[in-house]
Amino acid sequence: MNAPQTSTQLEQQPYTRQEMMAIATGRELHDGELAIFGVGLSMLAGYFAQAHHAPRLRSMTEGGVYGATPVGGLPWGIECNRISANATSFTNAIDALGFLVASGRCDVGIIGAAQVDKFGNVNTTGIWDGDIGDSYRLPKTRLTGAGGANDIACGAGRVVIMVTHEPKRFADKVSYISSPGYLDGGAARERYGFVGGGPSAIVTTLGILRPDPVTKEFFLDAYYAFSSVEEIRAATGWDLKVSPNVRVVPEPTQEELAALRQVDATGALRKR
Amino acid sequence: MNAPQTSTQLEQQPYTRQEMMAIATGRELHDGELAIFGVGLSMLAGYFAQAHHAPRLRSMTEGGVYGATPVGGLPWGIECNRISANATSFTNAIDALGFLVASGRCDVGIIGAAQVDKFGNVNTTGIWDGDIGDSYRLPKTRLTGAGGANDIACGAGRVVIMVTHEPKRFADKVSYISSPGYLDGGAARERYGFVGGGPSAIVTTLGILRPDPVTKEFFLDAYYAFSSVEEIRAATGWDLKVSPNVRVVPEPTQEELAALRQVDATGALRKR
C-alpha cells in the first residue's frame, strides 16, 4: 500500500491515483455504446475510453454536444469552448438528457459524488450537521445540486459513479439523495418505474465497488496495486463487504496512460 | 345581388367572391397581432392583411415558417418553396402549433371548413350518410382531417373561419367536430379549459356571421354588395338569425385589391 502521494512524489510515480481512477472508469465503457459524460474527471475518463479502446463509443454531454473531443486541456464545463471547438452537432438539454438519457436510450453515464452510500445513492446537494430532518432545513454546507446526474441516474442503462475514497464521502446512508442509486436496496427502484438499471460500479481513488445482484448493497470487488482491502475498509463509512474473489485491478498500460494524457492535455489529473 | 360568376364574366367584374371573402377575412386581422395562417385562401387573406393594413402583423405558418411572404403565387402548402424562399426563421410544428398557438400566445388564426354549424364547430374529417352514430363508423367521404385547425381552434385568441357559403356546408350540427367552435353553445368551451376564445367570425363567399355573446349561436352580421340577407339565409342549413343592425360590407378598395393581387400573383382567387 502506497502512502498518499504528494506533488514532489509525482515525478517518480508512473501514474497518480486520479489517473488510475479515470482509467478504471474508462474501462467500464465499451465500444459502440452510447455514453454521456459530465464535467471534469468523468469527461476525461469517457474521452480516454474513446481514445483508447472504444473508438466507436458514441458520446455526448448534457448540453447536446456531439462528436467532440476536448482540445487544449480539460474543459471548464460541458459547454466550454474547449469542447465546442470540434463538435459535429450542438442541440440542447432536452435532447441529451431527455430524448437520449431519461428515455433509456443511453447505455451508460458517468457521474461524480460528494457523498455516496452503500446502496449507491448519491448526494451532491448539501451537508447537514446531523440528520436533515423530516422536511427541509438549511444545509450547513451547500453543494452543487443534482445537475444532470439525477436524470442520468434515473435513465441511463447503467451508471458509473466516480468518487474520492474518504470516510466522510462513504456514508451508511446519504443525508440527501440527489441522484438515486438503489434507494433502500433490493427492488426499490421498481417503485418509481425507472427505465435505467442503476449504478453498476463505484470507481474510487482506492478501488472498485459493485452491487450485490439481489440486495444491491455495494461490496468491494477490486483494489489497486497501490491500495489494499484494509485501507479501503477503513476509508468506507459502512461495514464494507468484500468479495471472496476480490482482485487487484490491472495497472494502467503504457498505451492507456498515453491515451489518457493526450486527453488530459493540461495534466489536470496529474496535479491532484 | 349578382348571379354566380363564370369565368367569362370575370374580366368585367372588379373582383370575385373569393377575393371579397379573402379581403373581408384580412380585415379581421390587426396590426401588431401574432397570427397563424393555414394553406390556400387563409394564407392569401393573411398575407393580404400584412401587405395592406397590418404591416407589423407578426405571422407564421404551422411549420414554424417566420418572416416569409409568398413568392411566385399561391404556395401549394405551408412548407412550399414559394413560402420557404424568403423566411427569416424555420423552426417546427411544436414551436408554431404548441408554443405559440396551443399556449394561447397567438392572437388570431384563420382556418377553413368543409362544414360548419351554428355554434362554429368545424368538420373537415368526413361526410357520413346520415348520422355518424354512437362510436365510429366509416365515412362515406373521407376529407382531410383536422390538421392544425383543431390546435388553432383550441388555442388561438380568436379564430376566423373561411368557408364557401352553400347549404350543405352550413349544418345545424356538424356530423363530426374536427375543430371545436362553441360545441353545444354557451359556456361549453369552459368544460375543457381551452385557452383560446373560439371563433369570432365566419367569413363566407356571401357575408359575415358572428357569435351571439351569450348563446354563441352565429347570426348574420353583414352581407356583401353582391349578396343579400335572403340569399344567405337560403344558403344556410339552419334558421339563421339576422342582426337587427345587419350591414353591407364595404366593397374592396382599389388599394385592397392591388395588395391582394400582389400576394395572389398567379390569380388563384380570380380563377374560382
Added chain:
Amino acid sequence: MSQQKLITLAEAVRRYTHDGIQYASGAALPVGSDAVVFGRELLRQGRKNLHAIFHCNTQQLNLLAGAGAVTKAECGFSGLEVFGFANGLRRAVESGQTALEDYSNLAMALRLLGGALNWPFVPATVNIGSDIQHRSAFAPDDYPAKSKIPTVTDPFSGREIGAFSPLRPEVAAIHVSLADPLGNAILLGTEWSRFELARAAQKVVLIADAIVDTDCMRQYPNLVRIPDVIVDAVVYHPFAAWPQSSPGFYDADEAHMKSMNKSLSSVEGTADYLREHVTGIDDIDAYLDNIGRDKVAELSDTATAFLLAPFRQWIKTPAEVAALLAETTEETAA
C-alpha cells in the same frame, strides 16, 4: 468516432423493414420534405400490412395506401394541401382497407415528443372536446375510446385534461437535405417534427438529397439537428422527396403532384402509376430518367437555391458517394 453508414435504398428497406411494421415517415408535410422514395421501394419489395405513422399525409402515404399496403395509419392531416384530397388514402379509408386514426397536427408532434422522452402519456390541451378525442378507427366500437385520448387529472389544480399516447415507431425513414456518411444531418426548411421523430423511432434511416463531408457539419454544428449517434443508416438519393419539394434543391412538381393523385383515385390508375413510376426503377439513374432529365433541371431551378449555397463546397459527387458506398459494403461483408 462513428462509423460510416451509407447503404443503398434497396438495402435499407431490406434490412430495416418487414411486413406489418410500424413505419414512420412524413414527419414532413404533404408538399415538402418526405422520403417519398422510401415508399416506392417498400412497394417494389412488396411490403404490406404496414402500420403507418405519418405526422401528415404525403404522396408517400397516399401511394402506399392507394396500393393497398397500409392496414393502419395515424395522421394529423390526411389531405394534400392545395392539391386537394389524397385520393389513394381516401379510397383506402372509405373502403375500410386502411383504418385511419385521427389526431391534430400538434397532437402527432407531441406524441412523437412523448415517445422520444419515453413518457407513459403526454398532456393534451388540444383535441379534447372534439370528436377526435373519443372516436377511434382503431377501436371503432368503444365510445369513449379509453385507449385514444383518456382524461388525466392535473395534480396541481384538480382540472381534467387529456392524455395522448406516445409514439415509438419501429423504424423511421427521414428525409434530410444533407447528410454526412456518419449520419449527421442538416435539414433546410421547416423541421416539422423530424427532430422529435429521429429520437422517438427505434431505428432511424436518413434519406438525403446530397452527401457532404463531415467538415460541413463541423463548420455548422448548430444546423446538425440529427446527430450521427442516433442514426442507423444513410441513403443517398437525389430528388428523394419528388414530386414534393426540398428547399434548396428542387420545387414541387406541380404536374406530377396532380397526375399522381389522379392516378391514385382508382385501382386501375394506381396499377398504371406503379407500372410507370415504381416497378423496376431500381437505381438512381433510372429514377431520374423516370422523372425526366428536363424536368429535373426545371425543378432544380428553384428560388430557394441560395439556401444551399453555403454548403455546396462540401457536397460529394455521385462518383464519390458510390466509392464510399463500396467501402461500407466491403466493411459489412468483412
Added chain:
Amino acid sequence: MSQQKLITLAEAVRRYTHDGIQYASGAALPVGSDAVVFGRELLRQGRKNLHAIFHCNTQQLNLLAGAGAVTKAECGFSGLEVFGFANGLRRAVESGQTALEDYSNLAMALRLLGGALNWPFVPATVNIGSDIQHRSAFAPDDYPAKSKIPTVTDPFSGREIGAFSPLRPEVAAIHVSLADPLGNAILLGTEWSRFELARAAQKVVLIADAIVDTDCMRQYPNLVRIPDVIVDAVVYHPFAAWPQSSPGFYDADEAHMKSMNKSLSSVEGTADYLREHVTGIDDIDAYLDNIGRDKVAELSDTATAFLLAPFRQWIKTPAEVAALLAETTEETAA
C-alpha cells in the same frame, strides 16, 4: 414586417424588470452563454428581492445572490462546474437569504417546455424517488411538498409518475451570439434550454454579442432558433457573457472566473467586486476597459473563431449599431 427593437442595456433593465420580478436567465450553463451583463445592470439599478429562474447557476446568479438581491431561486445545478462551488450563491443559501429550490437539469428544461406549451403540469419520470421530489425550500415545513413534484396517474397503465410545475417567468434575458435589429437570433454552441425559455417567458430580451443584418437570417433561417415575433427587445453588448465563454467569439476568462468567485465568498469581497467591476461601468467602452483591452484580445483568440466565420460579413460595426439605436430611440420618443 417586424419593428426594430434595439435598446440599451440600461433601458432594457429599466423597462422590463422591477423589484420582486420572476426573472429568468441562465438557460445556459455555468461556463457558457449567459447574459451575465444583464445581472450587472440589475445591480447597478438596485433591483432586489428577485425570484431567479436559472436552468443552471452561472456567474450572473452567483453575483446576484452574493450581492443579496435574490430571495428565491430555482436551479438544476448550483455550482460552477470545474471552477467549483458558486460561493456567492452558496453563502446566500447557507445564510437563508436565498431559498433555493432544487430540481435536476432535465427537470428545469422540461418545466420551461411545459411553460412554453402552457400545460398545467409536465410528466416527471426523473427526480421522483429522490429527495428532490418532496423536500422543498419554498415550502420547508411540508413533507411531502405537494406543490413541488406531486404524483399523477398515467391513465393508460395506472402507473404513478411525478408532475413538474411549468415555468412562465415574467421576463427572460437570453444571451445569443447574433441578433438582427428585429429580434431574430442565432445561437452558436449548445442551445441548452434557450429555445424553450424564449417561448416560456412572458417577455424576452435578447443580449447579443453582435448585431447582424437581417440578410444573414434569410441566408440561414434554420439557424434562427428565436424568431423576431416572440422578442420584445434586443440589446447589443459585446462580451455579454464574460467571464463565461461565447462560442465563436471568446473563451472563458479563467483568471476572472476564479477571482470573481473568490470575491463572492465574503460580504467584503463582494462589495469590492461590485466596486471594481459593476458600479459605474455604464457603457460598452467602460465595460471593455474594465475587462482590459489586452484580455479582450486574448480571449477573442479562440479555437472556436471559425464557427463565426460564415456570419462575419453581416456583422454591424459599433458605429452602425449606435446609429440604429438612435433611430429606435427617436421612434420611441415620437
